[in-house]
Amino acid sequence: MEMQRISRTEDCSPFPIPGLAADILHMRVKEGSKIRNLLRFATARMQAEARDSNGTSLRQVVFSGSGRGVTKTITCVEILKRKVGGLHQVSKLYYKTVNEVWESPQQGAPGITMERTVPAICILLSKDPLDPWESGYQPPQTLSFAALKMSRCSVRWCRCPCHDPV
Template sequence: MWHYNGTADSIPYPIPGLAADILHMRVKGGSKIRSLLQFAAARMQGEVRNPNGMSLRQVVFTGSGRGVTKTITCVEILKRKVEGLHQVSKLYYNTVKEVWKSPQQGVPGITMERRVPAICILLSKDPLDPQEPGYQPPQIISVPTEDAERRRGLLRTAHAHSSPHTAKRLCLDDSSACPP
């Protein structure tokens, strides 16, 4: 049986101007989202402070291969936990060196390099350059209610005969009445 040992080349962040002491969350395919988020959220929300007594202002998440999707999930959840975060996202490729060792003595192993997609996402409490490609401004999180949608004219209800088994129909068009 061949034995596998894989390593990813370490490349500098594709986002310019990052502080040397920035919190770097490396997300892998086997990483636990809950653990990553507890760690990052505690520091971004000021529950855990750095040696200077300050809460973190920025965090960068990186992931490659199977970790890309998990990286994006972590970032989106953290943006909902910590409001007002600016974001810069960069996509790139990571080179992964795969070494396959032969189980037989004297048979040389196989070394391969392949390129895998990777992502680097910076979240910052401080404003970032909006001209930077990949920039996203902070989200305004609001959950529309049915009453708010009705006031905006986007949602109207039509009541058929009133009985305990009658369902409420929703009309999403601009006509004045819902068809029967």
């Protein structure tokens, strides 16, 4: 018989990015999160038409994920950067402690508590400029993919990734 997880808790460590507003939009990405749902919500909040309770548009959003949610977190951020455009980014990697309690289906069998350390990522996206000297900073993308493709290589017979096969 297999053990069954009955609870999972993560440490509530503060964001590794300094100076975040207390009311910032925080998108927690989990392994089972649906990317389209996360992006629909975040995109609507970051669009110029979206206003908060004070009548101002949302200027920043933080995406965070841990364990198997890290790759999904990065995917969400990259898609949102293309949809909204002009976003400054700061990315921080860190570790989280996760506690899991498992119990056996057999009566009287002892349960197990496991403490694991898992990788995590926290990514701040901002319409406003961020400190370019902050580690993990990335400026907004300014070139479109087509412009980037054309600017890389001018040789017609080239087989580099910037060209479609001839």
